Amino acid sequence: GAVVSQHPSWVICKSGTSVKIECRSLDFQATTMFWYRQFPKQSLMLMATSNEGSKATYEQGVEKDKFLINHASLTLSTLTVTSAHPEDSSFYICSASWGVSTDTQYFGPGTRLTVL
Amino acid sequence: KQEVTQIPAALSVPEGENLVLNCSFTDSAIYNLQWFRQDPGKGLTSLLLIQSSQREQTSGRLNASLDKSSGRSTLYIAASQPGDSATYLCAALTTSGTYKYIFGTGTRLKVLA
Numbered sequence: 001g002a003v004v005s006q007h008p009s010w011v012i013c014k015s016g017t018s019v020k021i022e023c024r025s026l027d028f029q030a031t032t033m034f035w036y037r038q039f040p041k042q043s044l045m046l047m048a049t050s051n052e053g054s055k056a057t058y059e060q061g062v063e064k065d066k067f068l069i070n071h072a073s074l075t076l077s078t079l080t081v082t083s084a085h086p087e088d089s090s091f092y093i094c095s096a097s098w099g100v101s102t103d104t105q106y107f108g109p110g111t112r113l114t115v116l
Numbered sequence: 117k118q119e120v121t122q123i124p125a126a127l128s129v130p131e132g133e134n135l136v137l138n139c140s141f142t143d144s145a146i147y148n149l150q151w152f153r154q155d156p157g158k159g160l161t162s163l164l165l166i167q168s169s170q171r172e173q174t175s176g177r178l179n180a181s182l183d184k185s186s187g188r189s190t191l192y193i194a195a196s197q198p199g200d201s202a203t204y205l206c207a208a209l210t211t212s213g214t215y216k217y218i219f220g221t222g223t224r225l226k227v228l229a
Binding site: 006034036042043044045046049057059091093104105106107108109110112 | 152157158159160162165205207214216217218219220221222
């Protein structure tokens with residue numbers, strides 16, 4: 001089946017630094033990738049949708065300049081949390097689909113970010 | 117605005133019981149509804165996906181039903197096992213505006229040996 005990986009699986013950083021999280025589709029070309037955030041004991045919230053080669057579409061309330069998303073190839077999307085603060089500590093999960101938004105999404109294993 | 121709610125929030129049952137997890141959504145304009153399993157600190161495992169035109173899907177001991185008109189879906193787990201212990205999430209792919217998954221609040225299931 002379709003496999004999506006994320007790197008790193010966990011990261012701890014100091015407040016004010018930037019952190020990059022990678023999402024890769026290993027065995028298929030992902031036209032569309034999605035980034036979700038999950039706070040402890042809460043559900044997943046969609047942050048943004050990215051299509052290969054174009055700018056990401058952010059959900060209401062998500063700061064574009066803080067959460068930089070790049071989908072430069074059909075197998076890689078990156079999420080950069082700029083100037084991270086403790087309130088950005090969360091579980092970040094990506095998903096990928098090979099076509100439009102209605103196609104099956106395959107989820108990555110998630111990245112645990114802790115900002116000290 | 118689509119809202120997805122799951123009841124109960126937590127459930128603890130003895131091994132072998134059949135159980136039902138509930139998911140309700142406020143906007144019936146959905147493309148599909150999907151049930152996921154999430155183990156602590158891990159990502160999502162897709163269990164069942166029901167298209168809007170379907171009424172139910174089955175996989176092994178799992179059966180999911182969908183009633184769009186009433187805005188409800190249920191996940192039925194037969195003969196529960198300790199290995200079923202996890203958080204179960206439902207997600208509705210909304211068609212109002214852009215297509216996107218709206219996730220429910222989850223049901224934390226614990227099956228006691």
